[in-house]
Amino acid sequence: MTAPKTLYDKIWDAHVAHEAEDGTCLLYIDRHLVHEVTSPQAFEGLRMAGRPVRAPEKTIAVPDHNVPTTTDREQGIKNEESRIQVEALDKNAKDFGINYYPVDDIRQGIVHIVGPEQGWTLPGMTVVCGDSHTATHGAFGALAHGIGTSEVEHVLATQTLIQKKSRNMKVEITGKLRPGVTAKDITLAVIGETGTAGGTGYVIEYCGEAIRDLSMEGRMTVCNMAIEGGARAGLIAPDETTFEYVKGRPHAPKGAQWEAALNWWKTLYTDEGAEFDKVVTIRGEDIAPVVTWGTSPEDVLPITDTVPAPEDFEGGKVDAARRSLEYMGLTPGTPLSEVPIDAVFIGSCTNGRIEDLRAAAEIVKGKKIAQGVRGMVVPGSGLVRAQAEEEGLAEIFEDAGFEWRMAGCSMCLAMNPDQLAPQERCASTSNRNFEGRQGFKGRTHLMSPAMAAAAAITGRLTDVREVM
Amino acid sequence: MDKFTTLTGIAAPLPLINVDTDMIIPKQFLKTIKRSGLGVNLFDEMRFDSEGKEVPDFVLNKPAYRNAEILVCGENFGCGSSREHAPWAIKDFGIRCVIAPSFADIFFNNCFKNGILPIVLPQAEVDKLMDDAERGSNAIITVDLENQTITGPDGGSISFEVDAFKKHCLLNGLDDIGLTMEKVASIDSFEEAAAQSRPWV
Known part of the structure; x- marks a missing residue:
């Protein structure tokens, strides 16, 4: 019998492409999300080394940080530096053949909202982006975290990341929330309890009745701020709420592949008896706005x-x-x-x-x-x-x-x-x-x-x- | 990547906790498409007032620390965003080593990718180095990566831990992508197996 595993253990084990003797691994990346601010130097690095993007079909780009939000934005970005950065992403997406949602596409938006919305983010995946709030995607039971620009280039070139495994931390929110209390209050209350460095070196799994009761939107809010607690990533085990959200999205699997995926996704939970290095428990009814x-x-x-x-x-x-x-x-x-x-x-x-x-x-x-x-x-x-x-x-x-x-x-x-x-x-x-x-x-x-x-x-x- | 072997230089004290990446390099400087030239904007909103004049009290504006090469900091240094502009700005300013009781995860990793050595030490030892650093240009500290030691101005030496692989890369100035490319066969076979077991990916 194999030892009981946490959800994090299971996703990690399914993505190790190479492990060195000292435990340094090459973790395979299923989805690489890209935005305009942290990517230009990475694409430039590829050009200088003459390297292609290894898996353009698994790479998704969208401009979000710099774009104006006024309705007249079709007329162009007035700030020259911002405009150059967005134009660089336009060009890089085209040159390297990656999936792209430009500013004038109705599907454009914040990268961490677009990924789940389009069905790019799926349970059990590894997802990275040159943005710390990549933790958001953990709401699907995907191992998702932010990376720097050098690592963006590394993933573009090799579709892997050099990683060592983090420790496991469980954050359980028991019972029901009181009226007026939301997912945002949960995630802020957890950080209030653990501090902004309390999660450093850990991947958090959020669980408990109050988490189960959340919609996917609420779960994304909770995982989004895992990084604010210092954690590498936040995870929530996928369940019917997850599958319901994912089903039918443009890039979600269809037909027989959907069934095969669902079979695997249903195994993505922390086994009975699996050990966590740290446990934090908060009563849902104790959380106030x-x-x-x-x-x-x-x-x-x-x-x-x-x-x-x-x-x-x-x-x-x-x-x-x-x-x-x-x-x-x-x-x-x-x-x-x-x-x-x-x-x-x-x-x-x-x-x-x-x-x-x-x-x-x-x-x-x-x-x-x-x-x-x-x-x-x-x-x-x-x-x-x-x-x-x-x-x-x-x-x-x-x-x-x-x-x-x-x-x-x-x-x-x-x-x-x-x-x-x-x-x-x-x-x-x-x-x-x-x-x-x-x-x-x-x-x-x-x-x-x-x-x-x-x-x-x-x-x-x-x-x-x-x-x- | 630039090698890091030994460094002897002035250490600047920055005893704040939770120094975040927005403090290290505010967002208005993230619009660049280059890695270089960010040193003048390091700690911009702490270093300069709203008219762009230097704030004389800020440590890196004091004459003794203008050429600092080492930064001694409070806990959870580099928390916040993944922006690699933070280590780019630090390095461009001339700082190659940051010492703190703890670092935020992404920032810590980003340092190693840029030839900067982040060192984690117990609070008591950081406090001692902070005292040394307060002495300004009289407080020259030597960081020896090969031997994993820090030697203070009084000749006392303390040792530090560093991941063996990261140390190897820093000492030799190795490029991560080049190293990973040597293992491309493993990636190929992983990808083939995954295409069978998880074809929807």
């Missing part, structure tokens, strides 16, 4: 709490908290729900899917954005945008005073013109509250789409349960 107060995703508190003081922490975190509070312009002891905001951003690979827009629209419906607040909704892909328009969500947002944008990464990292002004404070559904992330000296509070929508209506950080 949360917001971040500082400049690290681990700076998480329930919205009912108050701004902490540096002295509440220990070690290096005392100075870090002091710096964060100064940067964020917050005074210890202030109730979080009294912090006024200037902007709201709903979108990103964390929360730019249709379910996120529905959740936000439900709060916003029939109401108006508070005076002086700027609200922006950026769908994660052209198809999400089209669906939201069909469902009447776009109208709800526009009636409330939100800007209804085209698909892209937008103000999540503010590489395009969608940026905060210095000291502007934003209720954001994105994934990072780092200094300057959404604009020079801009201030970011991370939260769920429903919470961001509630903040837009009241003009301050708000407990969504007050407006439900």
Whole structure:
């Protein structure tokens, strides 16, 4: 009898193309996603060495980080550097014969939304991208993680990565979530518990009833932020919810291949008795709607709490908290729900899917954005945008005073013109509250789409349960 | 890739924890299609004010550390994005070695691909080196990769761990792709077998 394996063990074992004596492996990569920011130097490296892309049919590219999200973007990108980068991707995709969704294709969007939407991401696969939020694809039970540009070039040339196996960590969310609590609150609460380095060296498997109960959209939100907890990847075992989502997507297997795939996918779970190196258990009912107060995703508190003081922490975190509070312009002891905001951003690979827009629209419906607040909704892909328009969500947002944008990464990292002004404070559904992330000296509070929508209506950080 | 054997240079102290990749190289500098020239933008939003003037208090702006080649940092250095622009900027500035109690995973890997040696040490030893580094140009540190030692200005020596394969690549300046290409037969046979067992991929 073979030893019980974790889900991670099973996917890893199925992809080792070569193992050296010291455990250094060549891990075969099933899907390589590419965007414009982290790839030009990699393609240039291939050209200089005269190497082709080994598996162009397994390589998928889409511009997302730099693209404008205004409706006039067909007229071209005004920022010259951004335009050159997107044009470089256009050319590289053509020259190397890889799958490509250009800016004017309705399927264009954030790479981590496009991959699952088009059925490129499937259970049991290895998926990489020159982007840390590749962890998103773990929601399908795919081993997915971010890589640097040198590794992008390595995968383009060899379809493998040089890797050593990580350790196994289990994060179990038991029981049911309370009303107003979402996947975003789960993933932030986990980081609040483990810290941003708690997952370093691990691949996390999320499990438990509260995770099982999530839709695929919710699971992607949870896995997306595994990297914010320091983990190499996050995984959720595939189940009927997964298979239902995947079935019929353009690049999902069909007919007999579907059956064969399904048979294998159903073996992708952690065996009874398999060992984890670290286990974290959180009761679903203990999770409240949360917001971040500082400049690290681990700076998480329930919205009912108050701004902490540096002295509440220990070690290096005392100075870090002091710096964060100064940067964020917050005074210890202030109730979080009294912090006024200037902007709201709903979108990103964390929360730019249709379910996120529905959740936000439900709060916003029939109401108006508070005076002086700027609200922006950026769908994660052209198809999400089209669906939201069909469902009447776009109208709800526009009636409330939100800007209804085209698909892209937008103000999540503010590489395009969608940026905060210095000291502007934003209720954001994105994934990072780092200094300057959404604009020079801009201030970011991370939260769920429903919470961001509630903040837009009241003009301050708000407990969504007050407006439900 | 540039070799890394031994390095003797000034160590700059940066005792912050969770220094993220957005701090190391803000996104406005990711629009380049080259690897070079990012050193002037290293730690941009900490190094320069909104008018582009140097912030005198920032460590790399102080006269003693302008030519630093080693960075001593707090825990979880390099957290955040996968942008290799972070190690590109560090190296272009002239820093070839980063010492911290812990690093974020992707950044740590990216360093090795660019001839930068990231060293993990226990907090107490980082604290000691941080003290040494505070002494500025009088604090010359020597990092010897072959022997896996760091020698401080007082002559005291501490040892560090490094993955044997990564060490071999750094010492010899080896190109990963070239090494993997030597194993192309393994990749070919894996691909053939996978085409049978998982044809939908």
